[in-house]
Amino acid sequence: MNSEVTLRPFDLADLDDFYVWASDDQVSAWCGWDTYTSKEDLLIYMKKNVLPHPWTRAICYHGRPVGTILVTPRKGDNRCRCELGYHLASQYWGNGITTKAVKLVLGTVFRDFEDLERVEALVDVENVGSQRVLEKSGFTKEGVLRRYWVHKGKVRDMILYSFISTDPLV
Incomplete structure (x- = not known):
């Protein structure tokens, strides 16, 4: 299955595929955004946030978008790090697709951002998947950040994971 996972930039023609996971309560449960109930609202979101983002890609399985993966670079004195985020349509969970996508990102992102030294990811303590x-992608658990984020009205603990490049040619 993993050999069929690729990444590519999004296009507005991906709206219907994007809507599959953006309208899924299981997916949005862990996200900072609420479940989309309108393709028109999702189209606005894509135009304002997804397409202009410096590094957002479609996770494709057999050429079809089934999720999103993004790297948000920091600026100024924090330019040595970026944050990783991802979403995958729930019907594909548990098949190694996101792990493969994360590994693909790690294989390119250190070249894409000149000063990058580490990739960080924040995960809700209850989001075991x-x-x-x-962990399967090579990230290290750095610790639990207690009462770190207000998510959908509830203060949540988050786990900080990091991947630090030891090879400048990663």
Whole structure:
């Protein structure tokens, strides 16, 4: 299955595929955004946030978008790090697709951002599936950040994971 996972930039023609996971309560449960109930609203979101983002890619399985993966670079004195985020349509969970996508990102992102030294990911303490993805992808659990984030009205603990490049040619 993993050999069929690729990454590519999004296009507005991906709206219907994007809507599959953006309208799924299981997916949005862990996200900073609420479940989309309108393709028109999702189209606005894609135009304002996804397409202009410096590093957002479609996770494709057999050429079809089934998720999103993004790297958000920091600026100024924090330019040595970036944050990783991802979403995958729930019907594909547990098949190694996100792990493969994360590994593909790690294989290119250190070249894409000149000053990058580390990739960080914050995961809700209850999101065990995402923790497993990061651990299988070579991330190190750095610690639990207590009462770190207000998520959908509830203060949440988050786990900080990091991947630090030891090879400048990664």
